[in-house]
Amino acid sequence: MNNIELIFPEIFISLSIMFLLILGVFKKDSSKIIHNISLLILLITAVITFNETLSINPTTLFNESIIIDYLSSFMKIITLLAAFVVLLISSNYLRTFKIFKIEYPILILSSVLGMMIMISSNDLIVFYMGLELQSLALYVLATFNRDQLKSSEAGLKYFVLSALSSGLLLYGCSLIYGFTGSTNFNFISTQFNTYEYAITFGIVFILVGLAFKISAVPFHMWAPDVYEGSPTSVTLFFTMVPKIAALTVFIRFLYVPFLNLIDQWQMILVFLSIASMLFGAIAAIGQKNLKRLIAYSSISHIGYALAGLATGSNEGIQSSVIYMTIYIIMNLGFFSCLLMMKRNNIYYEQIDDLSGLSKNHPLLSISLLIILFSLAGIPPLAGFFAKFYIFKSVIEQSMYFLAIVGLLSTVVAAFYYLRIIKIMYFDEEKDSYDKDHNLWLKLSLTVSTILILMYFIFPSELIDVVSKINII
Amino acid sequence: MNLPILSSLILLPSIGALFLFFTKSKSENKITVKYVALFTSLVNFFLSIYLWFLFDQTTSAFQFVEDRIWIKGLINYKVGVDGISILFIILTTFITPLCIISVNNSVTKRLNEFLIAILVMETFMIGVFCSLDLVVFYLFFEAGLIPMFLIIGIWGGARRVYSAFKFFLFTLLGSVLMLVAIISIYWITGTTDVVQLYELGIDTKYQNLLWLAFFSSFAVKTPMWPVHTWLPDAHVEAPTAGSVLLAAILLKMAGYGFIRFSLGLFPFASEVFTPLIYTLSVIAIIFTSLIALMQEDMKKLIAYSSVAHMGFVTLGIFTIQQQGIEGSIIQMISHGLVSAALFLCVGVVYDRMHSRLIATYGGIVTIIPKYAILFMVFTLAALGLPGTSGFVGEFLILMAAFKDNFLVAVLASLGVIIGAAYMLWLYKRVIFGKLINSELKKMIDLNKSEAFTLTCLAIPTLYFGFYPEPLINTIEVSIRDLIDTYNFSVASKQ
Numbered sequence: 001m002n003n004i005e006l007i008f009p010e011i012f013i014s015l016s017i018m019f020l021l022i023l024g025v026f027k028k029d030s031s032k033i034i035h036n037i038s039l040l041i042l043l044i045t046a047v048i049t050f051n052e053t054l055s056i057n058p059t060t061l062f063n064e065s066i067i068i069d070y071l072s073s074f075m076k077i078i079t080l081l082a083a084f085v086v087l088l089i090s091s092n093y094l095r096t097f098k099i100f101k102i103e104y105p106i107l108i109l110s111s112v113l114g115m116m117i118m119i120s121s122n123d124l125i126v127f128y129m130g131l132e133l134q135s136l137a138l139y140v141l142a143t144f145n146r147d148q149l150k151s152s153e154a155g156l157k158y159f160v161l162s163a164l165s166s167g168l169l170l171y172g173c174s175l176i177y178g179f180t181g182s183t184n185f186n187f188i189s190t191q192f193n194t195y196e197y198a199i200t201f202g203i204v205f206i207l208v209g210l211a212f213k214i215s216a217v218p219f220h221m222w223a224p225d226v227y228e229g230s231p232t233s234v235t236l237f238f239t240m241v242p243k244i245a246a247l248t249v250f251i252r253f254l255y256v257p258f259l260n261l262i263d264q265w266q267m268i269l270v271f272l273s274i275a276s277m278l279f280g281a282i283a284a285i286g287q288k289n290l291k292r293l294i295a296y297s298s299i300s301h302i303g304y305a306l307a308g309l310a311t312g313s314n315e316g317i318q319s320s321v322i323y324m325t326i327y328i329i330m331n332l333g334f335f336s337c338l339l340m341m342k343r344n345n346i347y348y349e350q351i352d353d354l355s356g357l358s359k360n361h362p363l364l365s366i367s368l369l370i371i372l373f374s375l376a377g378i379p380p381l382a383g384f385f386a387k388f389y390i391f392k393s394v395i396e397q398s399m400y401f402l403a404i405v406g407l408l409s410t411v412v413a414a415f416y417y418l419r420i421i422k423i424m425y426f427d428e429e430k431d432s433y434d435k436d437h438n439l440w441l442k443l444s445l446t447v448s449t450i451l452i453l454m455y456f457i458f459p460s461e462l463i464d465v466v467s468k469i470n471i472i
Numbered sequence: 473m474n475l476p477i478l479s480s481l482i483l484l485p486s487i488g489a490l491f492l493f494f495t496k497s498k499s500e501n502k503i504t505v506k507y508v509a510l511f512t513s514l515v516n517f518f519l520s521i522y523l524w525f526l527f528d529q530t531t532s533a534f535q536f537v538e539d540r541i542w543i544k545g546l547i548n549y550k551v552g553v554d555g556i557s558i559l560f561i562i563l564t565t566f567i568t569p570l571c572i573i574s575v576n577n578s579v580t581k582r583l584n585e586f587l588i589a590i591l592v593m594e595t596f597m598i599g600v601f602c603s604l605d606l607v608v609f610y611l612f613f614e615a616g617l618i619p620m621f622l623i624i625g626i627w628g629g630a631r632r633v634y635s636a637f638k639f640f641l642f643t644l645l646g647s648v649l650m651l652v653a654i655i656s657i658y659w660i661t662g663t664t665d666v667v668q669l670y671e672l673g674i675d676t677k678y679q680n681l682l683w684l685a686f687f688s689s690f691a692v693k694t695p696m697w698p699v700h701t702w703l704p705d706a707h708v709e710a711p712t713a714g715s716v717l718l719a720a721i722l723l724k725m726a727g728y729g730f731i732r733f734s735l736g737l738f739p740f741a742s743e744v745f746t747p748l749i750y751t752l753s754v755i756a757i758i759f760t761s762l763i764a765l766m767q768e769d770m771k772k773l774i775a776y777s778s779v780a781h782m783g784f785v786t787l788g789i790f791t792i793q794q795q796g797i798e799g800s801i802i803q804m805i806s807h808g809l810v811s812a813a814l815f816l817c818v819g820v821v822y823d824r825m826h827s828r829l830i831a832t833y834g835g836i837v838t839i840i841p842k843y844a845i846l847f848m849v850f851t852l853a854a855l856g857l858p859g860t861s862g863f864v865g866e867f868l869i870l871m872a873a874f875k876d877n878f879l880v881a882v883l884a885s886l887g888v889i890i891g892a893a894y895m896l897w898l899y900k901r902v903i904f905g906k907l908i909n910s911e912l913k914k915m916i917d918l919n920k921s922e923a924f925t926l927t928c929l930a931i932p933t934l935y936f937g938f939y940p941e942p943l944i945n946t947i948e949v950s951i952r953d954l955i956d957t958y959n960f961s962v963a964s965k966q
Binding site: 368373378379380384388389392395396400403404407408410411414415418420421425426456459460463 | 541542543544546559607610611612614617618621622626632633636637640641644645648649651652655656658659799
């Protein structure tokens with residue numbers, strides 16, 4: 001067992017989960033302390049990951065079933081930090097709904113553990129194990145506000161559809177195993193010289209399963225309902241963290257064993273990407289609920305990230321990773337605003353509730369304005385650069401159709417972001433919301449807004465970090 | 473002195489805006505807020521005059537160039553001016569303070585934010601005219617949408633939401649194709665640096681498509697017929713200062729883009745598509761002039777006349793002759809001054825009577841004589857009377873057009889006549905005639921700030937009408953060089 005220290009982050013987080021469970025059982029009223037310890041654990045794990053694994057050469061462990069390289073370490077750090085912020089800003093929300101319980105941070109930690117395993121998986125079985133661990137935790141998280149009908153409905157829907165997609169995924173895995181004799185990515189890539197159709201079938205099934213997890217069209221149906229029904233802080237978690245993990249698996253799965261079959265899967269990815277971009281943009285227009293709207297917007301954003309993956313080049317992968325990173329920052333800002341829309345212990349989440357926000361809350365609305373323009377991809381905000389990198393790598397591969405459709409759908413998408421801005425700035429004001437927000441909530445909004453606004457001054461830094469990702 | 477003068481021009485208004493952002497907008501410090509904005513924009517104006525003073529008119533090379541690494545290995549932040557762009561920068565810095573002075577009466581709510589929007593807008597507009605890198609250009613070009621959207625949407629009239637959306641989505645739709653083209657240019661040539669691209673040239677087989685992609689963006693922004701429909705809406709609903717910015721500067725971005733990018737980067741394609749531009753320009757000149765004739769809303773009339781004037785500009789640019797392009801630039805500068813003034817004139821009577829309908833007015837010459845005089849100056853300038861800057865531009869354009877294509881020139885001249893008709897008719901109906909509406913008797917003549925802004929605009933209009941030498945001297949060498957390069961590359965490729 002060489003190099004066991006490379007999976008210290010995972011070991012640390014699993015031991016902590018067990019410790020917290022026991023602490024929760026034996027200590028009364030421990031939800032606050034467990035919440036804080038979980039925050040600490042996430043931060044420590046991020047630091048360990050950063051110190052131990054970020055700068056090493058790609059190394060495989062456990063008969064090559066786990067791989068630790070720059071991509072996995074980078075994605076793990078993003079996952080951990082995103083989960084950290086989610087946990088940080090959700091405490092007030094949970095208290096309001098009286099669901100500030102010990103299970104919440106523990107479930108988040110276990111799903112993060114599952115994602116970390118997914119991210120470093122180099123083997124179909126390990127990948128599936130991680131996927132199921134994170135999904136199980138997420139089902140419970142979706143229903144966390146169990147007294148509300150919508151939340152239970154969300155959890156059930158998520159469970160049923162996710163189980164279905166897991167089934168498809170397993171079937172794909174079994175096909176691939178059957179025709180190559182291995183579940184290991186590296187081994188598979190050396191195995192098939194003959195182009196078996198069954199392998200293509202396997203790839204398709206696995207792609208379908210993964211598309212479910214990242215809610216790409218046409219496998220997106222669960223997303224709006226689940227996003228709307230789940231507690232807002234959980235929705236925030238849903239829109240960001242599982243997608244990072246699933247996207248990493250996407251990259252690893254397509255580019256390690258099956259790069260030679262790019263002719264087979266490229267069209268699928270292009271289709272998923274175009275369909276997601278267009279559908280997400282068009283369907284969001286009619287929405288009245290902000291959480292539903294952000295669900296469709298996240299579908300559309302995942303379409304752009306997939307466009308980068310469809311290119312089959314390192315630049316494409318890097319641009320997708322940049323896209324997701326910037327998307328996460330924008331999403332954090334957006335949800336921080338959403339979590340601030342609170343009056344007399346009621347959270348408001350309809351678009352009309354934003355009406356005239358700019359008069360009572362000038363700072364909140366200017367932040368939201370910046371975030372929305374950035375989501376729409378208007379320069380000079382960060383969202384524009386995210387799209388710019390994607391289309392740069394797409395056009396490099398001469399995929400003009402994809403680029404043009406993608407850019408046209410940004411125009412459609414701009415419409416519904418503008419509509420929110422219109423309601424905030426042009427419409428008549430309503431009662432003002434509470435102003436005494438959690439310090440962390442304010443901080444997360446301020447930091448994300450400033451990052452989005454100021455990104456154009458230092459655009460090279462993020463590229464430098466991401467450009468070390470080399471899969472091919 | 474090593475002052476990065478262009479970057480200072482770009483950044484200064486934003487710094488002013490940042491300062492305003494941290495000032496509490498209360499009624500008592502309204503005046504302070506306005507003076508801060510005015511001070512910032514005036515400093516910028518004098519800085520740009522200083523720039524003109526330092527500018528070397530004998531060379532067509534880019535001057536005051538700043539080149540910094542921005543996105544490593546991909547894009548450099550590169551700015552610089554030549555004879556073509558410097559006048560637009562001065563126009564921008566000249567119009568902005570006048571806008572700020574004019575907000576006195578028209579903007580009553582959220583003055584602070586309005587001034588921030590205007591200053592941020594100035595940053596973006598100067599950036600457009602300075603940038604020597606396609607991506608930087610695109611960035612500034614698109615970013616201008618945000619403040620303008622807010623200016624129309626928050627401070628606009630009754631149908632402001634519709635107009636703001638239309639403005640935003642039309643322009644965005646036009647521009648996304650340009651982004652595709654810019655990225656394609658990057659992959660074809662390996663750079664987005666305009667100066668390098670001028671030297672390298674772009675392979676002829678790509679030029680047509682790239683030209684069309686750029687055209688889609690500039691045509692919407694110009695605006696050319698048939699995608700001009702956002703302009704009347706945006707103009708009518710925008711507050712006076714917004715209309716002024718829109719007409720005086722935003723429309724010029726596209727004309728500038730045609731000269732700098734369409735002609736400069738794609739000479740071969742420009743040659744191919746000249747008939748298209750001619751057709752659209754002539755349609756724009758005649759068709760929109762006829763529409764303008766029938767308008768009942770003063771702002772709408774001027775908006776349509778803008779479309780017609782921009783038709784002359786595009787016509788002049790694509791004659792690809794010295795006079796034609798010089799005429800176009802002078803026409804753009806003149807239109808910047810005159811349309812700004814006309815919108816301010818409409819704003820003056822609107823602030824008093826709260827009506828933009830022509831029918832409301834009539835016979836006010838005796839009540840507000842100062843206004844009548846200044847309005848007349850701009851009316852005559854708009855129809856291109858000799859002695860005003862409008863004449864110089866139109867005359868040069870028509871001269872070049874006659875050399876190139878007789879029919880087009882005749883049709884365009886027809887547009888001049890219709891132009892005279894609608895402007896004079898407008899003036900007659902508003903100023904002369906019988907005083908029927910008794911409410912008009914309460915109107916007060918121009919106050920000091922209004923008289924000041926209008927006079928500020930009238931002086932260069934007349935001055936450059938009689939003596940356009942300073943303008944022509946500035947642009948001459950750059951244009952000659954542009955045309956030489958153009959002819960050379962077209963000839964070598966045929």
